[in-house]
Amino acid sequence: MADDDDFVVTPWEVSGDVDYDKLVERFGTSKVDEELIKRIVGHTGDLHPMLRRGIFYSHRDMNWILDAYEKGPGFVLYTGRGPSGHTHLGHLMPWVFTKYLQDKFGVELYFQLTDDEKFMFDLNMEPEDTKNFAYENALDIIALGFEKSKTKIFLDTEYAKTMYNIAIKVAKRVTFSTTKAVFGFTNSTNIGSIWFTSMQAATAFLPTELKGEKTPCLIPCAIDQDPHFRVARDVAPTIGYYKPALIHCKMLPSLAGSDKMSASLPSSAIYTIDSPKEIDKKIGNAFTGGRVSVEEQKEKGGEPDICAVYQYLYYFFDWDDKALEDRRQKCLSGELLCGHCKQDLTALVTNYISQHQEKREKARDVLEEYMLRD
Amino acid sequence: MADDDDFVVTPWEVSGDVDYDKLVERFGTSKVDEELIKRIVGHTGDLHPMLRRGIFYSHRDMNWILDAYEKGPGFVLYTGRGPSGHTHLGHLMPWVFTKYLQDKFGVELYFQLTDDEKFMFDLNMEPEDTKNFAYENALDIIALGFEKSKTKIFLDTEYAKTMYNIAIKVAKRVTFSTTKAVFGFTNSTNIGSIWFTSMQAATAFLPTELKGEKTPCLIPCAIDQDPHFRVARDVAPTIGYYKPALIHCKMLPSLAGSDKMSASLPSSAIYTIDSPKEIDKKIGNAFTGGRVSVEEQKEKGGEPDICAVYQYLYYFFDWDDKALEDRRQKCLSGELLCGHCKQDLTALVTNYISQHQEKREKARDVLEEYMLRD
Numbered sequence: 156m157a158d159d160d161d162f163v164v165t166p167w168e169v170s171g172d173v174d175y176d177k178l179v180e181r182f183g184t185s186k187v188d189e190e191l192i193k194r195i196v197g198h199t200g201d202l203h204p205m206l207r208r209g210i211f212y213s214h215r216d217m218n219w220i221l222d223a224y225e226k227g228p229g230f231v232l233y234t235g236r237g238p239s240g241h242t243h244l245g246h247l248m249p250w251v252f253t254k255y256l257q258d259k260f261g262v263e264l265y266f267q268l269t270d271d272e273k274f275m276f277d278l279n280m281e282p283e284d285t286k287n288f289a290y291e292n293a294l295d296i297i298a299l300g301f302e303k304s305k306t307k308i309f310l311d312t313e314y315a316k317t318m319y320n321i322a323i324k325v326a327k328r329v330t331f332s333t334t335k336a337v338f339g340f341t342n343s344t345n346i347g348s349i350w351f352t353s354m355q356a357a358t359a360f361l362p363t364e365l366k367g368e369k370t371p372c373l374i375p376c377a378i379d380q381d382p383h384f385r386v387a388r389d390v391a392p393t394i395g396y397y398k399p400a401l402i403h404c405k406m407l408p409s410l411a412g413s414d415k416m417s418a419s420l421p422s423s424a425i426y427t428i429d430s431p432k433e434i435d436k437k438i439g440n441a442f443t444g445g446r447v448s449v450e451e452q453k454e455k456g457g458e459p460d461i462c463a464v465y466q467y468l469y470y471f472f473d474w475d476d477k478a479l480e481d482r483r484q485k486c487l488s489g490e491l492l493c494g495h496c497k498q499d500l501t502a503l504v505t506n507y508i509s510q511h512q513e514k515r516e517k518a519r520d521v522l523e524e525y526m527l528r529d
Numbered sequence: 530m531a532d533d534d535d536f537v538v539t540p541w542e543v544s545g546d547v548d549y550d551k552l553v554e555r556f557g558t559s560k561v562d563e564e565l566i567k568r569i570v571g572h573t574g575d576l577h578p579m580l581r582r583g584i585f586y587s588h589r590d591m592n593w594i595l596d597a598y599e600k601g602p603g604f605v606l607y608t609g610r611g612p613s614g615h616t617h618l619g620h621l622m623p624w625v626f627t628k629y630l631q632d633k634f635g636v637e638l639y640f641q642l643t644d645d646e647k648f649m650f651d652l653n654m655e656p657e658d659t660k661n662f663a664y665e666n667a668l669d670i671i672a673l674g675f676e677k678s679k680t681k682i683f684l685d686t687e688y689a690k691t692m693y694n695i696a697i698k699v700a701k702r703v704t705f706s707t708t709k710a711v712f713g714f715t716n717s718t719n720i721g722s723i724w725f726t727s728m729q730a731a732t733a734f735l736p737t738e739l740k741g742e743k744t745p746c747l748i749p750c751a752i753d754q755d756p757h758f759r760v761a762r763d764v765a766p767t768i769g770y771y772k773p774a775l776i777h778c779k780m781l782p783s784l785a786g787s788d789k790m791s792a793s794l795p796s797s798a799i800y801t802i803d804s805p806k807e808i809d810k811k812i813g814n815a816f817t818g819g820r821v822s823v824e825e826q827k828e829k830g831g832e833p834d835i836c837a838v839y840q841y842l843y844y845f846f847d848w849d850d851k852a853l854e855d856r857r858q859k860c861l862s863g864e865l866l867c868g869h870c871k872q873d874l875t876a877l878v879t880n881y882i883s884q885h886q887e888k889r890e891k892a893r894d895v896l897e898e899y900m901l902r903d
Contacts, residue, residue, distance in 0.1 A: 271693070271697050274697060274701065275697055275700060275701045278701075282694065282697070282698070312693065312694050312697070313690070314690075315689050315690045315693035315694065316687070316688075316689045316690040316693075316903055319645070319686065319689035319690075319693050320656065320686050320689065322721075323645050323648060323649055323656070323686070323721050324656070325721075326649060326719060326720045326721030326722075326724060327648065327649045327652075327719050327721045327722075328719065329719060329720050329721075330716065330717050330718065330719055330720070331705060331714070331715075331716045331717070331718055331719075331720060331723060332716040332717060334720060335716065340705070341705075342704065342705045342706040342709065343704050343705070343706060344704065344705055345700060345701050345702065345703060345704055345705075346700045346703045346704070346705060346708060346723050346724050346726070346727060347696075347697050347699075347700030347701045347703075347724070347727065348700075348701075349705060349720050349723055349724065350700060350720050350721070350723065350724035352720070353720060353721065529690055529903065
């Protein structure tokens with residue numbers, strides 16, 4: 156992925172200061188524009204704040220998906236998770252939007268848990284580790300309220316018989332050169348990691364296999380996953396499938412102040428299993444746009460655009476545009492101090508996570524009903 | 530595999546004039562010597578002609594396998610077939626020896642049909658093609674008389690759930706560099722082909738997974754398959770398995786006079802489904818060590834060492850050393866003409882194939898009892 160820009164975005168590495176507009180150019184996707192939003196709202200009846208705020212901001216072939224919805228044959232949703240650890244808010248973000256799409260369009264969702272990927276990419280992981288995390292993550296998925304009769308969750312290692320038979324068709328059409336160019340692999344990359352993209356592509360074609368007819372597939376996901384689907388889209392027509400469409404979101408920033416949140420730095424993210432005490436501590440330690448002293452902040456004002464607390468409100472916890480703008484102005488003017496915003500965010504997050512945890516516990520009872528098995 | 534020698538042996542290419550002694554050096558295997566043969570015969574009670582004639586001539590860790598047999602924990606056999614077409618005599622050869630080992634040692638056999646491999650390596654193959662050939666090949670395996678209660682046959686695509694979960698452990702520990710060095714892959718190789726060796730390695734570890742205890746595994750196979758198991762042996766200790774042991778055979782020469790028989794040149798091999806008429810025609814057209822005219826042959830004698838008909842007798846159809854040596858001398862002296870040998874071989878092959886075909890038909894009824902399924 157190396158080029159002249161000073162940031163890197165691949166499915167396994169996000170670093171530098173991501174310029175999302177440049178990423179659209181680099182990846183060759185399209186911006187979600189007013190016309191497309193209007194067309195989506197024409198069906199959903201309401202404008203999801205993640206669209207309004209430009210969080211879901213990029214796409215591939217969304218108009219084709221809406222055509223398929225309007226004229227047939229309809230479409231299905233596909234999203235996923237690499238179970239390398241517990242679920243944090245950055246993971247939930249696209250899932251929340253996926254639920255909105257499922258609710259509004261009344262369509263099926265295929266949810267892939269790539270425990271094979273996370274095992275093969277991380278020398279410190281055993282198959283049991285990623286499998287356990289996959290089931291933990293599944294609880295979070297179910298807790299979001301996806302429609303049981305229309306949602307199918309699976310682990311790659313457990314649904315391997317079906318998945319492998321699709322993946323080999325993809326793998327046959329992808330060269331190592333392609334994976335070098337798209338993912339930045341080298342000769343030292345292990346052959347499981349090299350192979351893996353064919354498993355991630357396979358889910359886009361799974362509904363076609365299960366239904367026995369070509370089925371359009373829309374993938375809502377963070378834009379760092381796009382490279383996998385560029386490969387999938389190149390291959391699709393040659394093996395008798397539709398190219399998957401995508402709608403991409405930006406990545407929830409780290410509490411430490413930059414980039415995508417990192418599972419390797421637990422304090423930089425809020426997990427769905429965090430206690431109120433942990434939430435309080437993490438937000439208390441978050442990077443803000445505050446000045447070195449209260450005096451200076453009152454004088455110069457804060458910097459909401461680089462403030463992780465403000466970003467959390469913007470991306471997830473305050474959908475009231477007027478209230479948020481008001482907060483922003485008060486920060487800029489020095490009227491509002493960081494402690495205040497942290498307190499507000501802590502209350503919102505604690506409340507959200509506490510409700511989520513209740514639903515997450517109940518999810519254990521119905522988990523099996525969501526699972527897709529060979 | 531490129532080096533100064535003028536022959537190439539990989540699992541997918543055998544070309545040039547194979548020097549089997551050099552191959553032992555190149556692959557780093559050990560020759561089967563008198564001492565080892567004596568030790569094997571100590572258990573089997575008889576000396577298989579393929580050992581006596583040096584057809585099974587190379588090995589890795591055979592003494593360790595015999596230790597495991599003598600002192601515990603015993604061992605299992607593993608062999609396989611890439612179902613790119615119908616079975617020919619060159620395939621049967623190592624299976625016949627495998628049956629001898631199963632009978633004499635009373636051990637289990639795992640028989641892998643790599644339909645995924647043959648699909649991914651051949652652009653002209655569809656998954657249905659290699660699956661169909663796999664089931665055709667399975668009939669030939671069963672026809673050889675392997676003990677039903679101790680023989681487990683499976684297709685990679687059908688037993689993928691179990692296999693994938695072992696293969697990812699292998700794949701994680703093998704780099705692309707290794708597959709470049711061992712198999713000669715390039716950047717243009719597809720990622721399915723690159724991945725595949727982890728599926729072939731996985732069978733060596735399957736018995737350990739199924740039994741829940743580390744189980745020594747002996748792989749009788751043609752020596753062109755050794756590179757896969759060199760990779761498997763390197764990885765095994767790092768993922769908690771025993772290194773598989775091997776005993777290698779030479780490859781049955783082509784009826785056209787050189788190299789391993791090629792599935793892409795059907796006239797160069799005799800298939801188990803061939804009719805007497807086809808057998809007659811193929812052997813009639815076989816390359817021999819005969820001279821350009823009867824007169825010249827009577828004067829100079831024939832050349833049995835380059836004669837495909839003689840090789841077939843040597844490798845498969847005449848285990849009587851004295852009779853074969855007699856034939857050789859008569860050929861060298863010009864007493865015996867090629868037509869005579871062709872007639873003899875045709876009779877032997879036709880008889881063998883006809884009996885095989887009867888058993889092959891009966892195999893259809895019991896096929897399912899041999900199949901290992903997830």
